[in-house]
Amino acid sequence: MLGAIIGDIVGSRFEWNNHKSKDFEFFHPDCFFTDDTVMTLAVGTALAECNGNCDDLSSQAILQMRKLGQRYADCSYGDRFFKWLLYPNPQPYNSWGNGAAMRVSACAYFAKSLDEVKDLSDKVTRVSHNHPEGMKGAEATAAATYLALTGKTKDEIRQFITDNYYKINFTLDEIRENYQFDESCQGTVPQALEAFFEAESYEDAVRNAVSIGGDSDTIAAITGAVAEAYYGIPEDIKIKGLSYLDDNLRKIFDYVNDKINNRSDKNECIE
Secondary structure, three states: OHHHHHHHHHHHOOOOOOOOOOOOOOOOOOOOOOHHHHHHHHHHHHHHOOOOOOOOHHHHHHHHHHHHHHHOOOOOOOHHHHHHHHOOOOOOOOOOEOHHHHOOOHHHHHOOOHHHHHHHHHHHHOOOOOOHHHHHHHHHHHHHHHHHHOOOOHHHHHHHHHHHOOOOOOOHHHHOOOOOOOOEOOOOHHHHHHHHHOOOOHHHHHHHHHHOOOOHHHHHHHHHHHHHHHHOOOHHHHHHHHOOOOHHHHHHHHHHHHHHHOOOOOOOOOO
């Protein structure tokens, strides 16, 4: 989950000022957390609050996303999702936006099987992004994160993504020059995953993601989620990344992280 948050923070200053190179200061005073971080923590909280039974996870996801989203209302949400946050009775609105994929990484840490991670992804996604492409983008991200977390090789993860979600038939060098801003899952998740596949470390993965331009914070968040599960995050990057969170978000992160670290106890998320 922290991998997505740090990816968001590092990519934040490049969303509207793309930097098509891997050569940049990783953390910078102009970096900040965005809606990607807020919603990642909201979904993580929903999973943590299951207390042993995820049957009501969709309702928890709505509750936690609206609660945290309204508290952090100035974090650059998409127009339709922002309205969803404020409506008294929010309904899914057939979105294929990449907001579906950037927020699901915690699902991989609460699931005990690939089937379960798909189910958890479905439950936290369909409440808003219920378009087939939105559902697919979220599930592909959650599944890749889970596979990385459980020791699969990059070749195995790539094959699974190819067989079930996206044909990633390009390299970053091939798309970098002409790739442009795209808010869809289908236009960002394959690119984010390729940034992970070409990486040599967590930091290199995030640099790859930023280097293609486009929706930099969200692409880096998706890439960072998978890269953390595969590589882990160096301690100095963890500490610096967490320093960008305010006290409230840091408390939420610590709460969810504690639940993840104790997921074998009675609070483990079990269907």
